[in-house]
Amino acid sequence: DVKVTQSSRYLVKRTGEKVFLECVQDMDHENMFWYRQDPGLGLRLIYFSYDVKMKEKGDIPEGYSVSREKKERFSLILESASTNQTSMYLCASSTLRTSGKKIGELFFGEGSRLTVL
Amino acid sequence: GESVGLHLPTLSVQEGDNSIINCAYSNSASDYFIWYKQESGKGPQFIIDIRSNMDKRQGQRVTVLLNKTVKHLSLQIAATQPGDSAVYFCAENRRYSSASKIIFGSGTRLSIRP
Numbered sequence: 001d002v003k004v005t006q007s008s009r010y011l012v013k014r015t016g017e018k019v020f021l022e023c024v025q026d027m028d029h030e031n032m033f034w035y036r037q038d039p040g041l042g043l044r045l046i047y048f049s050y051d052v053k054m055k056e057k058g059d060i061p062e063g064y065s066v067s068r069e070k071k072e073r074f075s076l077i078l079e080s081a082s083t084n085q086t087s088m089y090l091c092a093s094s095t096l097r098t099s100g101k102k103i104g105e106l107f108f109g110e111g112s113r114l115t116v117l
Numbered sequence: 118g119e120s121v122g123l124h125l126p127t128l129s130v131q132e133g134d135n136s137i138i139n140c141a142y143s144n145s146a147s148d149y150f151i152w153y154k155q156e157s158g159k160g161p162q163f164i165i166d167i168r169s170n171m172d173k174r175q176g177q178r179v180t181v182l183l184n185k186t187v188k189h190l191s192l193q194i195a196a197t198q199p200g201d202s203a204v205y206f207c208a209e210n211r212r213y214s215s216a217s218k219i220i221f222g223s224g225t226r227l228s229i230r231p
């Protein structure tokens with residue numbers, strides 16, 4: 001069974017703290033993604049990576065950075081957390097090895113709910 | 118800017134009836150769309166996809182229709198069951214250099230009346 005694991009389900013941090021959200025997938029997928037989910041806004045893409053040490057900005061990268069040192073791990077970093085980064089963060093992975101089928105199939109973790117006070 | 122997944126936020130359906138969830142997009146170059154289902158406390162799960170060279174695709178109890186003329190797609194769920202209660206997202210695959218990224222809409226929450 002495919003599995004994407006996010007390190008923390010719930011975190012509470014203070015404004016200005018550095019926050020690390022970790023994500024690990026066991027499917028040898030090339031692509032990994034970080035989204036944030038807010039009511040009424042759906043899922044918005046923060047960053048994605050299509051290979052080790054590669055990263056690309058999504059639609060809302062400001063205030064975030066990422067790290068992908070190993071294929072299975074994709075970390076989201078909030079250098080200095082702010083209250084407007086209180087949200088649900090979802091990690092996902094996907095593969096190009098689908099023979100053209102279901103290329104849009106992302107496998108998601110269960111999410112990390114971050115509260116910044 | 119271009120958008121995808123302009124949804125009605127909520128939909129209430131009688132158990133056993135068919136559900137139709139609608140989605141609009143603005144990028145006429147979009148060529149691949151996906152529907153996801155998100156149950157409470159879980160991440161979204163892939164339901165079905167459709168390419169722009171098709172106008173209809175069927176799965177198990179679900180059908181996706183694509184109307185490129187008006188930039189609209191819909192997800193139809195037959196004989197809606199309590200387990201269908203969830204938030205449904207349409208999403209678009211956008212190509213980006215050697216990769217592609219999936220852009221989600223705002224979602225529709227489907228609730229089932231007994």
